[in-house]
Amino acid sequence: MRILSFTLLLLLLTAISxxxxxxxxxxxxxxxxxxxxxxxIRLGMDVTRPFQDLWTKGNRYGSEFSADLEVWxxxxxxxxxxxxxxxxxTDFIDYTGQGSxxxxxxxxxxxxxxxxxxxxxxxxxxxxxxxxxxxxVNQYWVDSYWGPVTGQFGxxxxxxxxxxxxxxxxxxxxxxxxxxxxxxxxVKFNHxxxxxxxxxxxxxxxxxxxxxxxxxxxxxxxxxxxDFRKKKSAKTPEIKK
Amino acid sequence: xxxxxxxxxxLIIVNACKEVYEIPPQAFVQASFLNSSTKAAVSQxxxxxxxxxxxxxxxxxxxxxxxxxxxxxxTTSFVISFDSKIDTITFIHQTMQKFASMESGFYFExxxxxxxxxxxxxxxxLITDSLVTKKWNENIKLYLTPSATDGN
Numbered sequence: 001m002r003i004l005s006f007t008l009l010l011l012l013l014t015a016i017s018x019x020x021x022x023x024x025x026x027x028x029x030x031x032x033x034x035x036x037x038x039x040x041i042r043l044g045m046d047v048t049r050p051f052q053d054l055w056t057k058g059n060r061y062g063s064e065f066s067a068d069l070e071v072w073x074x075x076x077x078x079x080x081x082x083x084x085x086x087x088x089x090t091d092f093i094d095y096t097g098q099g100s101x102x103x104x105x106x107x108x109x110x111x112x113x114x115x116x117x118x119x120x121x122x123x124x125x126x127x128x129x130x131x132x133x134x135x136x137v138n139q140y141w142v143d144s145y146w147g148p149v150t151g152q153f154g155x156x157x158x159x160x161x162x163x164x165x166x167x168x169x170x171x172x173x174x175x176x177x178x179x180x181x182x183x184x185x186x187v188k189f190n191h192x193x194x195x196x197x198x199x200x201x202x203x204x205x206x207x208x209x210x211x212x213x214x215x216x217x218x219x220x221x222x223x224x225x226x227d228f229r230k231k232k233s234a235k236t237p238e239i240k241k
Numbered sequence: 242x243x244x245x246x247x248x249x250x251x252l253i254i255v256n257a258c259k260e261v262y263e264i265p266p267q268a269f270v271q272a273s274f275l276n277s278s279t280k281a282a283v284s285q286x287x288x289x290x291x292x293x294x295x296x297x298x299x300x301x302x303x304x305x306x307x308x309x310x311x312x313x314x315x316t317t318s319f320v321i322s323f324d325s326k327i328d329t330i331t332f333i334h335q336t337m338q339k340f341a342s343m344e345s346g347f348y349f350e351x352x353x354x355x356x357x358x359x360x361x362x363x364x365x366x367l368i369t370d371s372l373v374t375k376k377w378n379e380n381i382k383l384y385l386t387p388s389a390t391d392g393n
Binding site: 092140141145146149201 | 262264265267291294296298310312313317338340343344345346347348349
């Protein structure tokens with residue numbers, strides 16, 4: 001329910017900012033939540049990765065884990081890493097592409113805390129992603145009047161990298177347990193060119209032929225309750241009400 | 242709850258559509274029949290089969306143009322029967338493997354190098370475009386002796 005309300009809030013924010021236009025320029029008040037709200041490292045797992053097969057062409061699945069840490073008030077450094085497999089089997093080809101990928105970046109929370117213990121965040125983020133992968137055509141079939149021609153292509157290794165911008169939320173469901181989603185736009189920077197067949201799938205990115213891919217994630221998180229910045233926390237100012 | 246049911250419905254539709262794959266393209270030699278005297282296009286009753294192949298490619302059809310499939314080897318031979326007269330055409334070509342998509346796989350395109358033929362009904366053959374690609378266009382003109390094209 002909380003996640004739903006954040007979604008509505010996001011839509012409202014968009015509508016309000018559009019409606020205001022040039023009519024009035026409000027001076028943005030200073031944030032009163034300039035303090036580290038999340039102590040320790042938060043570990044997460046994307047629960048959508050094993051089920052990508054449901055909405056992608058071919059059989060795509062994998063797993064992804066993440067870690068984030070609030071390094072400065074409202075600024076979270078993020079590391080995400082995973083492994084993905086893509087299999088395509090049709091009457092004409094049997095293809096497998098697989099590999100690991102990682103992303104590093106940050107999130108900025110622009111949802112102001114209303115209470116000191118409020119740890120929910122609505123954020124914008126940027127990522128740099130890269131992947132080391134390999135692909136293989138186990139067998140292909142070319143049918144013709146002269147009879148079928150079959151063949152195969154062995155393992156081909158490649159590297160790819162890309163950038164991501166994203167928007168999302170993370171809400172604390174129970175003490176130290178979070179859930180959240182992101183919607184991402186992915187812009188490909190480059191990948192190794194293979195002669196035949198060309199690179200088809202980039203783990204963590206999607207179809208290599210596209211210069212831009214959209215994606216979404218839905219993750220669960222656990223904040224390890226280990227306050228390694230305890231001394232600093234003693235100086236944390238209270239929220240002004 | 243209603244939104245959840247709607248989401249499941251959309252996922253089922255997407256899942257049903259995702260297994261539909263396009264068949265790979267095919268490259269054919271397109272041959273036009275012309276009268277060797279008048280150079281005008283003519284329709285011919287033809288039957289075609291590949292040399293060493295038991296199945297007919299074209300069976301007794303009245304055609305002005307014909308599409309011929311080349312093999313992945315460097316030589317492809319056809320027997321063409323114009324009513325009662327029979328000729329053999331042998332294409333010597335380069336074969337190039339092409340990638341269609343990861344769903345459709347691969348296909349072949351060709352570059353014609355030369356053509357050998359018998360002269361029972363065929364007068365001559367002119368290569369107009371040596372590249373045989375998935376975009377079918379005229380590759381050869383097949384000039385037939387007038388006696389066979391009279392009356393068409």
